Amino acid sequence: MSNDERYPVGSVRTTFRIVEALEQRGTAGVTELAEEIGLSKSSVHKHLTTLESLDYVVRDEGTYRLGFRFLGVGNRVRNRSELVSIAKPAIENLSRTAGSVTNLMVAEHGYGVYAYRAGEQFETSSYLPPVGGRVYLHATAGGKAILSQFSDEEVETVLDRRGLPSLTEKTITDEQALRRELRSVRDRGLAFERGEHLPSVQCVAAPVTASGRPVGAISVSGSIDQMSGKKLEEDLAGLVVSTANAIEVTLLRR
Amino acid sequence: MSNDERYPVGSVRTTFRIVEALEQRGTAGVTELAEEIGLSKSSVHKHLTTLESLDYVVRDEGTYRLGFRFLGVGNRVRNRSELVSIAKPAIENLSRTAGSVTNLMVAEHGYGVYAYRAGEQFETSSYLPPVGGRVYLHATAGGKAILSQFSDEEVETVLDRRGLPSLTEKTITDEQALRRELRSVRDRGLAFERGEHLPSVQCVAAPVTASGRPVGAISVSGSIDQMSGKKLEEDLAGLVVSTANAIEVTLLRR
DNA sequence: GAGGACCGTTTCCTGATAGCGAACGATTGG
DNA sequence: CCAATCGTTCGCTATCAGGAAACGGTCCTC
Structure with missing residues (x-):
């Protein structure tokens, strides 16, 4: 051994x-x-x-x-999570109003994990990472939203563990560029993803925090021809932020 | 050890x-x-x-x-299953037309496992076994539908392994009574569950077979005041059977 | 604020065992 | 019909899984 x-x-x-x-x-x-x-x-x-x-x-x-026993364990893990049970109705609503796929991402072991997804029926064309799937934090909107709430040292730990692999030609692979991007995300409370993870996928995300710590991120994703320009940067962005805020408030009142 | x-x-x-x-x-x-x-x-x-x-x-x-890694493994297991991917749209349709919760159950290790469920929003009152959860075959409509397609020896194997524990006062706990019930289920191609698993839950199920072997069961469940009498025994029963048949046909054509 | 109780963690030791190689039937295909 | 390949079984042995005890930290309690 x-x-x-x-x-x-x-x-x-x-x-x-x-x-x-x-x-x-x-x-x-x-x-x-x-x-x-x-x-x-x-x-x-x-x-x-x-x-x-x-x-x-x-x-x-x-x-x-x-x-299928693994399915039972996995679902129990998910259903035990307070964040998931609170976020579930919220992102289902968001999915209906936005008419797009919405996700809840959480961070674990330096990866992002899609803990829940709603509105899968809106996305038939492009392939999306499966629920429970692990993705790189630096290459996804939700991941960057979470990273933006980490301290510099925590970000460093993630980068040491997972690196900055290039997934498409648009992936941020330079640490300084990522740090700049994260500052901008932190300032706006919003992260965008424009083909950095999958070439034809666009995404906007907002972090969800509880007592100053990031616990996850809400995101809306779609193919590049479904969402771009004003729709992505204003309409969807606003919806995502207000959904994330609503979840934060509910988390406080639990 | x-x-x-x-x-x-x-x-x-x-x-x-x-x-x-x-x-x-x-x-x-x-x-x-x-x-x-x-x-x-x-x-x-x-x-x-x-x-x-x-x-x-x-x-x-x-x-x-x-x-959450377990969630990833569990979902991969499910998504790899041909039966699930075929049954998924079918039971989603069934859920909409029936206005009730619908399930796909498969048998594993002598238990029934809910592999997929649609229309969870229709059932807010009573508690249902979670997706991925394991239930006794003898006490559930889907389980009895599957058992009805097993040979006598296979049924015996299941009973030796899992027994006939009583879950409610209506659970079938006598082997001869179960054998009679299974014959009736086989004849009709339909299984009912009337409070045998959970006191207030009613259910109707039909087996799904592929080349003579049972591969799962389709079921519709609801609380006792939502479905009973003619609705359960005729309308829903017919829908469940035709859904199961449609899935069988698609399985053949894969 | 000192003491104690409990926690997670680390260390060291040893008997049980995880992994190996070889052999065994069953099945397959040329 | 035989050769190849499969899953399975069987002893053996070096390794390691598990146990006891000590350690350092934190949280009460008095």
Whole structure:
């Protein structure tokens, strides 16, 4: 076992390597997984047997796949979050008035995670990161909205961990440029995303804070031909900010 | 570690014990978890550190909670399922025409799992099992619809594993009575649930099969005062059956 | 403000075990 | 019909998962 300081229980790391390989492939066999992970067949088999007994993996005629139990855990995590339950009706409203996809993003481990989304039916053309999916904070409107409320040191920690990878030709990859952008976001209370994450996706977001700390961000996204110019920069921007404010007020009154 | 044949990698079982304890509590400390699981504080701490490095757990000021990463895994599992992607628009339609909550249930490890739900806004009063939640097959309309397509031996396997626990005073707890009920469900292609799972919930479901095997069930649920008599037994029943049939046809044409 | 109780964390040790290699049936396909 | 490949089983052994105890910090309490 790789005895990294960060993974004191090596076999847990192994198991989640297998889980993540299964997550990517959808369905896979023992040999296939063993080769991918670089483990012996027998070890992989032991892990799969254990995971199956725990109901996290389903054995289907000599092949394996992840079970729906993960869906249960994931939904429980989400439903326990006070922020999500408060933001849910708010962004559903926002989605209806804006006629666009709206998201709640939270930050975790230096990534942004889409915790909830409404109005998926408005976006049929372009591909959006799935709910629960992790994205880079520096390349998304919601991510920049959250980062803008972080201290300089906290931003530094995120950059050290995740870097500034380029996702499209418009992604901000220079740290000084990002710092400038974050100052502007902080001043306006608004973040825009213009093809920095996905080439044809535009986005506007506002941070949600509780007692001075950022707890998430509200965003509206759409394809580049759906929203631009005044609609994006004024109409949608105003809606996003007022929704974020409404959520903040409700968070206080809980 | 308990050296059960079914859990060849004991520490994986330990880790998921911790995950499930965290899932129930929402947030917990090391000592609390160690007492619950019956493990030493240092071991629990090692597991939590590992899980945090893997981004599945979040450390928040000396206390721990599950991360949203589980939501990502769960959604990926769901989105990979061909049945879900086909059933999704169908049960959304069904929900609108019926004006009720509709569900897609699949069977896993002898339990029923709600894989997808539409029209949650129609049900504000009574509590419904969450999406991803696991329920007993013998006590739910969807579960009985699925069981009705199982062979006698398969039903026996499920009963051996999960038993026939009583959930309300109307739950079927006698095996012979259940077998009779399943025959009736098979004959009609329809299953009803009248307070057998939750006292005030009524439900009607139809199985979805692919090449003779049950792959899931479509159901409509509502509180007892919303649906009963003719509405439940004729109108909704017909809609559920035709939706299930439509899904079966699409499954064939994939 | 001193004491104590509790917390999360770290350290060190040791018996249990995670991972390995090899062998075994079952299945497949040339 | 045999060769290849699959999932599975079986012992073995070096490793490590788990335990006990001590540590440093924080929060009450008196």
